[in-house]
Amino acid sequence: MRSAWRQMLLATLPARYARALGTDWNSKNEINQDGQAKYVPNGLRVVEALLLEDYSPEDLAVCYADQLDLFIGSDTRVVGIHAHNPLGITFATDVYAGLSGRDCEPINAAEFRRLITHPALARHRSHLKLIVGGPGAWQIEHNGLQDEWHIVCLVSGEAEEIIRPLFRSVMSGQEIPRKVTGNSPKLVSIPQVHHRCTLGVVEITRGCGRGCQFCSVSLRHGKSMPLEQIVANVRAQAAEGADSIMLTTEDLFLYQKSSRFQPNVPALKRLFESVAGVEGISYIGLTHGTMAPVVADPSLVEELSPIAVGRSIHRHDASTHPDKRYAMMFVGLETGSVRLFKEYMKGKSYPFRPEQWPDVVLKGMETLNRHNWFPMCTFILGLPGETPKDTRESLDLLFALKDAKWCVVPTLFVPLDETKLDTEQGARIAKLTDAQWEFFFTCWRYNMDFFRKSTWVQWRFNVGVPLYYYMLGRKLFGPSMKYPLMRFGHCPERWMRNHLYLDFSGRSKPRFNTPDKVTIPDWPHAPEPALPGDWAQEPMIAFTASKASLMRQE
Template sequence: MNDGFPIVLTADRTLTADYRLLFDGMLAASQTTSAPPALLEWLLMPRGRRAGGRTKVAPLGLRRIEAALLAGGFSPEEVAVVSEEQLAAAIGRRTRVIGVSSGEPAGLGMNSSTMTTIGGGRSYPEAMFGRLMRCIHRLNRDVSAKVVLGGPGAWQIADDPRKCQELGIDHVVSGYAEENAAAVFRSLLREEPVPRVVTGGWNPAVTIPPIRGASTMGVVEISRGCGLGCSFCTIGRVPMTHLPLQTIAADVETNLASGISHVALLSEDFFRYGGIGGKANPDSLLALVRQIRQIPQVGFIQIDHASMASVAQYEDSQLLAIHDLLAGENTQRYVWVNIGVETASDRLLEQIGAAAKCKRSGSEPWGDFCRRQLRRLCQARYFPLASLIVGVPGERDEDLQETLRWVESLADQRLAVFPVLYAPVDGGPPLDASRLRPLHWALIRACYRLNFRWVPWLYRDQQTAAGVPRLRRLTLQLLGYGQVLQWKSLLAWHHWRARRRP
């Protein structure tokens, strides 16, 4: 047996792959085991680069914990961030703690449950996490290191001791943990008592340590939390705080030093950066994007989430100026953004605890307000990926009909609408196909008619911008066309079954 490292930090293949684009990671996380695993890993999840027994890219959450441990007194020789393929060399007689990050340890997230309901099988992140844990269990037999689970999916099994035991997990860290990670790991190294579930220590944004190694997909955190209070979201009650420009720029520089020139700005609401509460601050966001654009060698800049309420606080000229800074030299390139609509029904939006979104639309009906903001984004050359939640408690047929009409009214716009099935944030079972009515499937199919038209085009555009080799792009396009045909058939079949159900 080799010596290994005292502290090993790792994550499954869906989180440590060397993606070119943020969209690649999203696409990989949306796959299920009904697709050929070997083909998916080769095409969508290229093996991460390695150096000195460590992975060169790792999920941002692991990088934050690594930075917190180093800032808390541990040496670089004591902490190793590795991929699954490196575990055999990293786990050895000196190993005392194995930290694992996961987004879907039980496949209970809305995206995963939606994909498996439609496509069958298990979600790929859940399956890859299970494979990782089996590998750790095998290597840990003669070491008996403590296994600690964290990451955005930790809530899925935090309250399930049986599932933790089944997976070989000794402790679960819930929430952000930069403040107390070093203390918890030090206690584990000393074999001191530590609770099975540890609440992460909240750290003011100004003291979040910059990352020490490159993050997967070039992800850089600009703010955390949301604070809009939606009951269906695990961070809806976490107040939004913003990282300072110095920390953000330092993280970009760290990625550039590892050869990652593209940047993905992580936030639950990109357009609220620098704001207070629900109020946006366009000047702060423009200053941030300008500063990043001025860093030498930065390629195109990606974003992820935004809210309708924040978009509404920007003038058209400001939206376009930010787009052009994000896109860089090729100002015709579209910048995609995830944006939550949830439903077109004001009544249902109020009922599911998203009243903050309703109030910010003033007296205008929520569906009309969202349609207007989406069209403004399209005119400013963004590519909106709107999301809907289907099957929430209290949903009525009239809510579904209103949302269906809303989706159909967007047929002339260049955008996509992704319906996700409601999943309780307490870890309860998500919806399955047997509980969906014909009207649910009519809405889902209407959304995917838009998606089948525009998403392949968007993906080609993104891959070209990222410099993905032509042969790989063509192979992925063929795979994409095959999945479109498969999903058209699956959606029609589910709809047919629902209509025949008594």
């Protein structure tokens, strides 16, 4: 599967219906002749590269759950598992599985359970130690499952500087702590990867610096990877058959930026050209980006488009590119409420003021769309203290984006571990207000209208929606979801006019309009968000990503 967008969405679906939905793809992962995984998440490849500094390739295997029996034996000493989202309790994931009832596990969680309870691990428990690390490792501690799953050590945070001593301790028979948290490593500690990563992930920057309070990666120190290392990692992907690369970053426009969040267009162009120039690479994909740089420097998107759009794997009829290609990038919009924006994410709009956020979003979307960038944007519902007025402001912004070329994914606030909001209450789907339901299903109505490939699909949804409501939705969530859901099912707007906040019947106009220009304010007191990192002049080196996988030590 080459579509990140599809993988993200499928991770969130209820496992119980995976087969019916055609998403029982986990066991179809590609493997090498010896049974090892062809590609795994980049974080796991980083772990592998670090271990290869101390052990020989014969001492180590990287595989999927289905091949565990081939690699775990009486001489296995340690098994390391990568956890991206092991219990499915991050933004978005449990929301969509939750629509089918509280006891419905998302696919991510069911697959992780299948891996961690694998009989091969149980059979050899007496002589091997189980270590679990990765961005979702915190979820296991959060739900108190470390002992039930016999995990000896949970590794959180960035692990470059702790992996080797940790594994050496295990191999020499020493006790290891129940939990280790890694700090941001020096750039030189991040190794080059040896093998292929899922989706051809190649990290180009790490960390962010805009300081959003709900975000875990905001705590990572900012770095740009050296171009030589990026290209070497791209070559490692191509050498093992990858034809597409996913440039991985919290914000594409931070790559080699100056100290004031100013995009470095020449460096970005060099990056794209260098990656596109590697033999065997036909496609380039992107992970994340922010809106503010797009508005602050409109030439940026134009300059990058020949490769970002021309080498994209995505196509859509709405694109004006000759091959109908469009560049896709994840962009966190999160809210239309300036009050919530100021409270939790004011660095996101820099160099613009938080009050300019709706204008930045609208202008940024216009610029992106003009150059055939159709972003996948997230909003967070239920941020701590969100009022109906805040939700209505998000609806107003959503209304103004009605004709945009994009995908919009509503998520529910989750207090991620080690973020500034980690002690807050998470939002619950069963407690969504009328306006939040309206926001939720209006987003999916937009997506259905923009991405629908056939009227047959839409027709099936239109029929399925009332059936879902009367057979399940009403019982699980009450009447608040009724009219928003009917909008998703394309019921005539005139039936809903008196029940919903936004009126799509054409009688009212959006409150916000795309401005001609958004002016960068004069900042009298240099209010740039505090950078937690060392974006400045570190030398340069690089790193890696994952799925469910393992290492073995003989």
